[in-house]
Amino acid sequence: MTTHFEEQPIIILNREELVAKVAQLKKDGYRLVQVCATTLADDFDITYSFDKDYKFESLRLSIPRTDAVVPSITGEFFGAFTYENELQDLFGLKVTDLKLDFGGKFYQLAKKTPFNETKAEATAAAAPKPTPTPEAK
Amino acid sequence: MGKQTIVPFGPQHPVLPEPIHLDLVLEDEKVVQAIPSIGFIHRGLERLAEKKEFTEMVYVGERICGICSFIHSHAFCHGVEGVMKIEVPERAQYLRVVWGEMSRIHSHLLWLGLMADAFGFENLFMHSWRVRERLLDLVEATTGGRVIFGSCKIGGVRRDIVGGAMADVTKELREIEKMSTEITSVFEKDNSVKKRTVGVGVINKEDAYLLGAVGPVLRASGVSSDMRMLGYGAYGQLQFQPMVETAGDCYARTQVRCKEIYQSFGLIRQAIERIPEGPIETKVTGTPNGEFFARLEQPRGEVLHYIKGNGTKFLERYRVRTPTFANVPPLVHMLAGCQLADVPVVVLTIDPCISCTER
Numbered sequence: 001m002t003t004h005f006e007e008q009p010i011i012i013l014n015r016e017e018l019v020a021k022v023a024q025l026k027k028d029g030y031r032l033v034q035v036c037a038t039t040l041a042d043d044f045d046i047t048y049s050f051d052k053d054y055k056f057e058s059l060r061l062s063i064p065r066t067d068a069v070v071p072s073i074t075g076e077f078f079g080a081f082t083y084e085n086e087l088q089d090l091f092g093l094k095v096t097d098l099k100l101d102f103g104g105k106f107y108q109l110a111k112k113t114p115f116n117e118t119k120a121e122a123t124a125a126a127a128p129k130p131t132p133t134p135e136a137k
Numbered sequence: 138m139g140k141q142t143i144v145p146f147g148p149q150h151p152v153l154p155e156p157i158h159l160d161l162v163l164e165d166e167k168v169v170q171a172i173p174s175i176g177f178i179h180r181g182l183e184r185l186a187e188k189k190e191f192t193e194m195v196y197v198g199e200r201i202c203g204i205c206s207f208i209h210s211h212a213f214c215h216g217v218e219g220v221m222k223i224e225v226p227e228r229a230q231y232l233r234v235v236w237g238e239m240s241r242i243h244s245h246l247l248w249l250g251l252m253a254d255a256f257g258f259e260n261l262f263m264h265s266w267r268v269r270e271r272l273l274d275l276v277e278a279t280t281g282g283r284v285i286f287g288s289c290k291i292g293g294v295r296r297d298i299v300g301g302a303m304a305d306v307t308k309e310l311r312e313i314e315k316m317s318t319e320i321t322s323v324f325e326k327d328n329s330v331k332k333r334t335v336g337v338g339v340i341n342k343e344d345a346y347l348l349g350a351v352g353p354v355l356r357a358s359g360v361s362s363d364m365r366m367l368g369y370g371a372y373g374q375l376q377f378q379p380m381v382e383t384a385g386d387c388y389a390r391t392q393v394r395c396k397e398i399y400q401s402f403g404l405i406r407q408a409i410e411r412i413p414e415g416p417i418e419t420k421v422t423g424t425p426n427g428e429f430f431a432r433l434e435q436p437r438g439e440v441l442h443y444i445k446g447n448g449t450k451f452l453e454r455y456r457v458r459t460p461t462f463a464n465v466p467p468l469v470h471m472l473a474g475c476q477l478a479d480v481p482v483v484v485l486t487i488d489p490c491i492s493c494t495e496r
Contacts, residue, residue, distance in 0.1 A: 001230070001373075001374060003223070004367065004368045004373055005218075006367055008430055026347075033463075034443075036443055036454075036456045049441070054362075054367055058430070077348075078347070078466065079347070079348040080349075082463075100172075102174065107175060107176025114181060115184065
């Protein structure tokens, strides 16, 4: 008996193609499984996963962190509002045309957009600042 | 249209051991809309993956939740094994099934008790938890833990069930199954249970599917979907079919869970009959480089652990999508149209685990 690992194709696309592709998947009978963002040095990777009859398929966008705007898929899958509000609250992404927008208040967080920094940025931000020298003063 | 009133439900409420908030928009006693908000106890566990080595994250993953702890650790390990293409020994895969199904039984018995408590059937609540205690004793006897099993590791499992212990497990399970019958028959036949659950909080097949429902919520609406059918662990070697009901109401969701308790007893028996002798772990070398979505079936439904490694001992991204998070939109849908007095029962039937959701 070998260990079973399912096939997991990922289709890379740009944000202009996203809604049309999601609409096609819905038409083909897929259900939304999850939406996940990953903070990279220059970009956000956003992965939309779908399933139909145990066939798992994902779409991936790479969005520059300087222009962190994505279109909402709640027009096709209304249930995506939880994931998309999470993108806004945890990552600081802007989701346009969101059908149920909590305006950054879906999560009650102590820190605003806590996932909007890479590990290196978080480490640098947490490092103690050097004491200014007399010359610098 | 009558005058609308907004009633806050939670984050602290007698039926909610954990905080979730719903703004209920009412017309008289009827709910016309429910607006959820979460994140009151968000822990940011996913970002711990950047500070803890991937081998240590098994412990963090298991502690996401105190009910489905074992399956969380299994999902994390399965994710890393998927990235690193690790072959898990056959015996370990069967042991994962045994403990995973014990988790499911104890979770469903716990839920049956909470459900009974939600509609005021105190006696049934206590009986459900009495039976669950016997199951937890069995978990403790085989793993050493009652809440955190601590038995799953990347590449296999930490401990074995050896000697005559397997026979003892089978014998004890037979007793627990017999005791469970007395509980589930009440949930199936009792008039007062039916009064509170039949026709309440209905979600049809299409809505459940499109809103992303998972687990018993989805299956109770007539969709045959159970991630164990993917064949992870030793499930591919076992005979079973998803438990499905069609009514989509609170009663159907209760019946799916009752049936799944017996399905789990059967799966454990099958696993014990077929478990081969052999090693229980594979030595893991190297670090994960790549990505994998581990999808497993928890008692509450499909859980997804996304693992993205970058060749270092720290993961680049660890993401957990829990079943309760996926069941929030279906919950909002099923609350619209129900009576205010039914809200606690409807909320309970998705078996909400906020601890999971606030990973």
